[in-house]
Amino acid sequence: MKHLQFLGKYVDDIIKGNKNLTIRLSKGNLKPGDIFILHAGGKVIGKFRVKNIYTKKLYQITDEEAKRDGYNNKEELINDLKRIYKRLDLNREVAIIEFEPIEIINNISSEEFAWGGKKIDLIELAKLILKYDEKLNEKERKLLNILIESGSLRKAAIKLGGLNKRYIIRKILKKGFYRLKEKKII
Template structure:
């Protein structure tokens, strides 16, 4: 199975992402993405869902049009170019940018938040990962991979680094929290007694 990729978005685009008004992102650097890749969408420390990459195309900034502006969630191409130049101050009209078109595969009803709640269980996240893997609960393949890594590394931080960097800690936390909730629903995990 191909490795799950990640796309990070500025907080400025969070509302457009949540409303589904964005089906394109434009980046100044060539992305490590290709058509068919699945990627988790991150913004503001939250994982909003999963997208499929439809296309990746290089284009000069000056050649962007109204269609790209609309897909990016802007009213006009001038607004789009202004936002890009604010985000990437080094861009010139002759600079190449990379257009990444995507479609939502899964949008989480409640985005998975980073550090939204303290860990409420007596077991550590690594122990919960191990329990989830051995319990037979239904897990997506990418969740299974992340939980296996967490169980092996015994640390959310180390698992995130192995996945590609500390910025992926919210991803690891979100996966283990979902697994914990599923285990709790099935009566396989209890919350720690509150003092």
């Protein structure tokens, strides 16, 4: 399942249907018809479907598109994008992703959702995986040990080079979680 992250300030507008479009620097691996899990403010908001994706130059964005993305107007949107992406060129092509809700959830944290609705202590999970998962390779063992020594996923990712490295450890944890579940260890 694909996932899209949004700022927590958009939760109400997303649920009400006021924010039904997002303007991104790329469309990622999304295409019309794809279903994705929408996260905002550390929570899963629900399952959504991509209605349409199109591209245009940033300077071509309309006030209506900016409003559907949660801004008052195009100028506010561009200023915010320039704040996030320091050297953003108005001639840059951006992806406009229109979406619609399929199922609103909005009462489970993103972390709990990732683990099937359970509250999981990632450090304890890493210890269990190291102890019982014989399919781990040396690199995976090393990364789980970094997680345990660091005490948090965030700190371990920073040790690996940045917060964007969290997915590497999460992937190992996820595989181990399901293998331990199959063995009825958890």
